[in-house]
Amino acid sequence: xxxxxxLGTGTSYPTRGRVSSSCLVxxxxxxxxxxxxxxxxxxxxxxxxxxxxxxxxxxxxxHVDHSGDLPAFLFACNYGIEPRMKPLKIIGGEGVRSFFxxxxxxFPWIKPKSYDLQILKVVNGKYSFCGVEIETKRTNHxxxxxxxxxxxxxxxxxxxxxxxSKNLIELSRGVDLLIVECxxxxxxxxxxxxxxxxxxxxxxxxxxxxxxxxLYPDWDEKIGxxxxxxxxSYDGMEIEFNR
Ligand SMILES: [Zn+2]
Ligand SMILES: [Zn+2]
Numbered sequence: 001x002x003x004x005x006x007l008g009t010g011t012s013y014p015t016r017g018r019v020s021s022s023c024l025v026x027x028x029x030x031x032x033x034x035x036x037x038x039x040x041x042x043x044x045x046x047x048x049x050x051x052x053x054x055x056x057x058x059x060x061x062x063h064v065d066h067s068g069d070l071p072a073f074l075f076a077c078n079y080g081i082e083p084r085m086k087p088l089k090i091i092g093g094e095g096v097r098s099f100f101x102x103x104x105x106x107f108p109w110i111k112p113k114s115y116d117l118q119i120l121k122v123v124n125g126k127y128s129f130c131g132v133e134i135e136t137k138r139t140n141h142x143x144x145x146x147x148x149x150x151x152x153x154x155x156x157x158x159x160x161x162x163x164x165s166k167n168l169i170e171l172s173r174g175v176d177l178l179i180v181e182c183x184x185x186x187x188x189x190x191x192x193x194x195x196x197x198x199x200x201x202x203x204x205x206x207x208x209x210x211x212x213x214x215l216y217p218d219w220d221e222k223i224g225x226x227x228x229x230x231x232x233s234y235d236g237m238e239i240e241f242n243r
Contacts, residue, residue, distance in 0.1 A: 002027050002152055002241040004179075007043040008035075009213045009233040011183060012065040018235055019043060020065040021214055023179060027152045030130040033057045034148065034158050038068040041076065043235065051076045052084050056129055059092035060160025061145035062099050071103055074110035074117075087116040089129065093136070093144035096121050122146070137167035141191045147171050153243040157207070161214065163190065164197050169205045177239065178207035181214035185222040202229070211239070 003026040010018030020037025024044075031054050033040075044050065051073050059067055070090075077084040090100065100119050104110050120127075123146060126135045133151040139162035148158045149171050157172045159165075159180040172178045180201070183192035192214075193201070202210055212226070213233045223232045 002154055002156075002243070004156065004177075004239045005047065006213065006233045006235060006237040007033075007040050007047070008037050009215055009235050009237070010037075010065075011214055011216055012063070013216065014039065015217055018215060020068065021060075022066075023158065023213075024049075025150065025156070027130070027132055027150075030055050030132070032129075032132070032150070035060055035066040035160070036069045036073060037065045041069045041072050047236075050080065052080065052082070052086065054088070055086070056089045056091060058134075058148055058158075059090065059096065060139075060148060060158060061093065061142055062095075063142070063161065066160070067099075071107045071110050074112070075107070077115065078109065078113045083114040084112075085115055087118065088112070089118045089120060091120045091122050091129070091134075093123050093138070093146040094121065095144050099144075135171065137171045139163075139168055140165040149175065154241040161192060163192060164200060169201055172201070172205035172207050175205070175207045176241070177209045177211065178202070178205070179211045179213055179233070182212045183214055183216050184218045185225075187218055211237075 005024045007022040008019040019039035021035045022040040023034040025032040033054050097119050122136045135149040136146040139145045139147050141161040147168050150156050154176040156177045157175045182198045184194045188194050210230045211233050
């Protein structure tokens, strides 16, 4: 069984209902966190989980709205009632190791005390973690940004932040579910998508379902205008596949 829970569907600018980006993917008991923006740690606790329940963290890129709670997460791993024992993997694009070095230089208390931490770079390749095939491609956002495809009986793509991207089209071709940033319905900002840009991606890659995430307040008046195959995500939304 595969379960996807949206922990955060917002952006760098938090709103009442949406915290920064994150999805929790549970596959046969293994838990993957895709991005860990500010307030995501709080969301985990609200949903009855703790840092010790997470097995892998995948970072689409290092902007604060996708990584800001990483130091808080690692700090909590060291100072819980029961210190973390099980290994943790942090997976990201170009520069993920130096990103971690720089963060742990600022916050030396986050270095693991009681568990094994692996930092792994995954760029433009296929990898296997805990029985799940993970494929990544660079996207059109910043130096390290990647989109992530998880093949686990069902196929799911997480776009991360991106502008129009041929790599995203390739990665999303025929996928069961595309979870995609569409920061604005109309406004076009370099490095992000609006609805017309997203439609070009969807027409070319033909995913079966599209869930829009990474929503700025521009969306507030527009959500009612969206129809199949598009759905707009909200914090706490769940999607399950029984395959
Ligand atoms: Zn972002
Ligand atoms: Zn970004």
